[in-house]
Amino acid sequence: MKIPAYYGFWHHLGHWLLKASSWLVLLFLILPILVIVPLSFNAEPFFSFTEGMLTLDPEAYSLRWYREIFNDPKWILAIKNSFFIGILSTILATILGTCAAIGLARDEMPFRRFITALLLSPMIVPLIITAAGMFFFYSNLGLAGGYLGVILAHAALGTPFVIITVTATLTGFDYSLARAALNLGATPIRVFFDVIMPLIRPGVISGALFAFITSFDEVVVILFMAGPQQRTIPRQMFSGLREQINPSILAIATLLILVSIALLVTIELLRRRAERMRGIEIPN
Amino acid sequence: MSSLTTSEAGQAASARRKKRLAAFLFVVPLLLFIIVTFVAPIGTMLWRSVYHPTVAELIPQTLAELERWEDHKQLPDEKTLQVFVSELHTLNEQRLSGKLSEEFNRAYTGMSSVVKSTARRIGRLDAQALQAQGVQTLLDAHRNWSKPELWYAIERSGKVYTYDYYLTALDLELHPDDGIQVRQDTQIYLQLYTKTLNMALVITLLCALLGYPLAYYLAGLPSNRANLLLVLVLLPFWTSLLVRTTSWIALLQTNGVINSFLMGIGLISQPFEMLYTSFATVVAMTHILLPFMILPLYSVMRGIDPSYMRAALSLGEKPIPAFARIYFPMTLPGLSAGALLVFIISVGYYITPALVGGTDGQMISNIIAFHMQRSNNWELAAALGSLLLGLIMLLYWVYDRFVGASNIKLG
Numbered sequence: 001m002k003i004p005a006y007y008g009f010w011h012h013l014g015h016w017l018l019k020a021s022s023w024l025v026l027l028f029l030i031l032p033i034l035v036i037v038p039l040s041f042n043a044e045p046f047f048s049f050t051e052g053m054l055t056l057d058p059e060a061y062s063l064r065w066y067r068e069i070f071n072d073p074k075w076i077l078a079i080k081n082s083f084f085i086g087i088l089s090t091i092l093a094t095i096l097g098t099c100a101a102i103g104l105a106r107d108e109m110p111f112r113r114f115i116t117a118l119l120l121s122p123m124i125v126p127l128i129i130t131a132a133g134m135f136f137f138y139s140n141l142g143l144a145g146g147y148l149g150v151i152l153a154h155a156a157l158g159t160p161f162v163i164i165t166v167t168a169t170l171t172g173f174d175y176s177l178a179r180a181a182l183n184l185g186a187t188p189i190r191v192f193f194d195v196i197m198p199l200i201r202p203g204v205i206s207g208a209l210f211a212f213i214t215s216f217d218e219v220v221v222i223l224f225m226a227g228p229q230q231r232t233i234p235r236q237m238f239s240g241l242r243e244q245i246n247p248s249i250l251a252i253a254t255l256l257i258l259v260s261i262a263l264l265v266t267i268e269l270l271r272r273r274a275e276r277m278r279g280i281e282i283p284n
Numbered sequence: 285m286s287s288l289t290t291s292e293a294g295q296a297a298s299a300r301r302k303k304r305l306a307a308f309l310f311v312v313p314l315l316l317f318i319i320v321t322f323v324a325p326i327g328t329m330l331w332r333s334v335y336h337p338t339v340a341e342l343i344p345q346t347l348a349e350l351e352r353w354e355d356h357k358q359l360p361d362e363k364t365l366q367v368f369v370s371e372l373h374t375l376n377e378q379r380l381s382g383k384l385s386e387e388f389n390r391a392y393t394g395m396s397s398v399v400k401s402t403a404r405r406i407g408r409l410d411a412q413a414l415q416a417q418g419v420q421t422l423l424d425a426h427r428n429w430s431k432p433e434l435w436y437a438i439e440r441s442g443k444v445y446t447y448d449y450y451l452t453a454l455d456l457e458l459h460p461d462d463g464i465q466v467r468q469d470t471q472i473y474l475q476l477y478t479k480t481l482n483m484a485l486v487i488t489l490l491c492a493l494l495g496y497p498l499a500y501y502l503a504g505l506p507s508n509r510a511n512l513l514l515v516l517v518l519l520p521f522w523t524s525l526l527v528r529t530t531s532w533i534a535l536l537q538t539n540g541v542i543n544s545f546l547m548g549i550g551l552i553s554q555p556f557e558m559l560y561t562s563f564a565t566v567v568a569m570t571h572i573l574l575p576f577m578i579l580p581l582y583s584v585m586r587g588i589d590p591s592y593m594r595a596a597l598s599l600g601e602k603p604i605p606a607f608a609r610i611y612f613p614m615t616l617p618g619l620s621a622g623a624l625l626v627f628i629i630s631v632g633y634y635i636t637p638a639l640v641g642g643t644d645g646q647m648i649s650n651i652i653a654f655h656m657q658r659s660n661n662w663e664l665a666a667a668l669g670s671l672l673l674g675l676i677m678l679l680y681w682v683y684d685r686f687v688g689a690s691n692i693k694l695g
Contacts, residue, residue: 010603011603014603018497018500018501019501021497021498022497022498022500022501022502025494025495025497025498025574026498026513026516026517028494028571028574029516029517029519029520029571029574029575030516030519030520032528032531032532032535032571033519033520033523033527033528033531035531035534035535035541036527036530036531036534039534039541046539047533047534047537047540048534048537048539048540048541048544049541049544096313096314096317097314099310099311099313099314100310100311100313100314100315102310103306103307103308103309103310103311104307104310104311104690106303106306106307106310108300108303108304108306108307109304109307109308109311110304110307110308113684115311115315116689116690117680117684117689118315118318118323119311119314119315119318120689120690120692121322121680122318122322123692124628124676124680124683124689125326125632125673125676126631126632126633126634126649126672126673126676127632127634128632128634128649128652128653128669129326129329129632129652129669129672129673129676130322130325130326132329132652132656132662132665132666132669133325133326133327133328133329133669134321134325135325135656136325136328136329136332136662136666137324137325137328137329138325140328152321153321155317155321156317156318156321156322159314159317159318161694163314163690164690164692164694165694167690210694213522216524217524217525217526219525219526219635220634220635223653224656224657234524234525234526237526237530238526238635238639241526241529241530241533241639242638242639245533249530250530250534253524253526253527253530253531256523256524256526256527257523257527260519260522260523260524260527261519261522263522264515264518264519264522267522268511268515268518
């Protein structure tokens with residue numbers, strides 16, 4: 001922030017106060033996450049820094065908890081499940097969500113406001129309510145305690161994010177491009193894949209990433225609906241935190257932080273690319 | 285200019301209909317999917333909160349007899365009791381008396397063990413003794429059986445369609461004569477709703493207090509620097525909820541990072557008990573929900589032309605009044621969008637309070653989970669959930685009206 005020349009003493013003071021408080025808030029946001037990383041290399045089974053760690057004694061650090069994770073069949077199963085459920089529900093959510101977003105972005109869409117609000121509601125309704133309802137409903141269908149039920153549930157939770165991101169790339173979309181292609185004899189399917197898709201791809205991909213992280217991070221529905229065979233990483237962490245806390249949770253948490261950094265970087269790159277492609281100068 | 289002919293107008297209308305249909309067809313697959321996988325389950329839950337056939341299936345004949353019972357100050361007549369005794373006898377043989385005791389216990393506190401022991405006693409009688417002394421055995425087994433209130437509770441719990449669970453969820457109860465009254469013995473749920481709303485309010489206020497200056501600061505930075513710092517806001521947003529909750533456990537534990545640090549520098553001699561309190565819930569949830577406040581605020585502030593403030597200042601307004609009267613009102617859309625979203629999310633939060641809240645920091649979602657998983661009172665869980673859902677839908681409606689549901693900021 002450039003300080004204008006006409007600022008007086010109180011202005012300056014206010015400005016520095018603002019800067020200081022902003023940095024404190026940023027630290028509040030980021031430090032709790034970063035503190036996990038060194039703790040996960042703890043050689044002792046504690047959730048806190050040992051004296052050796054503070055004096056940077058190499059003996060106090062170890063990869064013990066990482067080894068523990070990769071030698072524990074429960075964690076391995078949880079990791080596999082998380083990716084399996086996450087990927088399948090993401091594919092489902094992305095296809096359905098993208099298709100719906102294309103319809104919702106049209107001015108001709110009937111009941112647009114109501115349908116949009118309905119389709120976005122899985123994001124708003126508390127997970128405990130969704131999970132309880134799904135438990136009642138899917139048990140009646142015999143889908144509780146299986147992969148199918150969980151995948152369908154997670155797909156439903158992921159679709160709102162796909163709708164939001166794809167709708168965002170569709171605002172300002174020039175439909176005359178699609179009409180031109182149709183006039184020139186392209187089939188509607190070809191128009192979709194060759195004209196519309198390249199323009200909305202960044203939105204589709206970031207929607208898919210959001211849908212994936214939603215499933216990857218979801219634990220309440222899993223708690224209610226999944227059997228022991230469908231335990232995912234967050235489910236395993238949840239019971240670990242409730243029953244016996246040990247630093248292997250910190251190790252898996254560190255790995256999850258790496259996953260989220262990778263996703264965040266991808267999203268950020270996509271966003272810039274999308275804005276370049278639409279010929280808009282990147283705001284902010 | 286000639287006006288459209290009827291046939292031209294008809295063609296235009298049919299073209300419009302076609303377009304509407306085409307747009308709608310794109311949405312249909314997801315609409316059906318959401319209705320089946322999401323709306324139907326929630327409908328099932330709402331249904332569960334008013335539909336309760338268990339007792340009616342267990343003691344149908346007793347309930348039929350009870351329909352004749354009029355004076356609720358007297359015991360039901362001998363015949364009714366006799367029918368009940370023989371039904372209890374059958375249930376005991378079918379090993380279903382446990383289920384009945386659970387149901388009665390919900391309708392009338394303290395009945396769990398009474399029903400079980402009475403069922404055992406009655407189970408010992410043979411067919412003849414059942415006829416001759418069944419009723420006496422029942423009344424002798426426990427004094428509760430001689431209380432008309434109990435029979436009234438049984439009659440009510442036998443209703444297949446009931447709003448009783450809503451009464452319980454609102455700490456009300458139905459008296460035979462006085463109608464709906466505030467529950468005398470235990471008032472849990474209203475208190476819990478109030479506490480949940482209070483905590484959500486505190487979290488929302490904290491998010492606004494912490495988020496506003498940061499968003500303001502970021503909005504004034506050049507875009508490449510702002511983007512860089514925004515990553516620090518987005519990283520927590522993308523980090524697993526459980527990871528963030530785990531870190532607060534590590535920080536707040538009795539011998540956790542904060543206590544060790546404070547003791548290490550000699551500021552305190554005894555560790556604070558911070559984990560498993562409502563304080564822990566509030567702090568961890570503020571941390572988790574802060575990005576939802578910062579992102580809409582930032583995007584609104586970014587769009588405010590700085591020349592407004594410059595104009596106000598150069599025209600002689602003091603900085604603080606200028607801020608309050610010019611800048612702040614322009615940020616209200618972002619502030620209210622963020623605040624509503626944070627409030628909506630925090631009211632229904634489950635995971636974080638369950639892990640860091642202890643008994644003190646529990647919210648309404650946690651009691652719903654408790655009734656789903658531990659006490660197996662699914663109907664009450666459904667009623668509590670429906671009330672929560674009603675509240676959330678109201679807030680969501682407000683959000684959709686003023687912000688627009690599809691304007692939720694995701695980064």
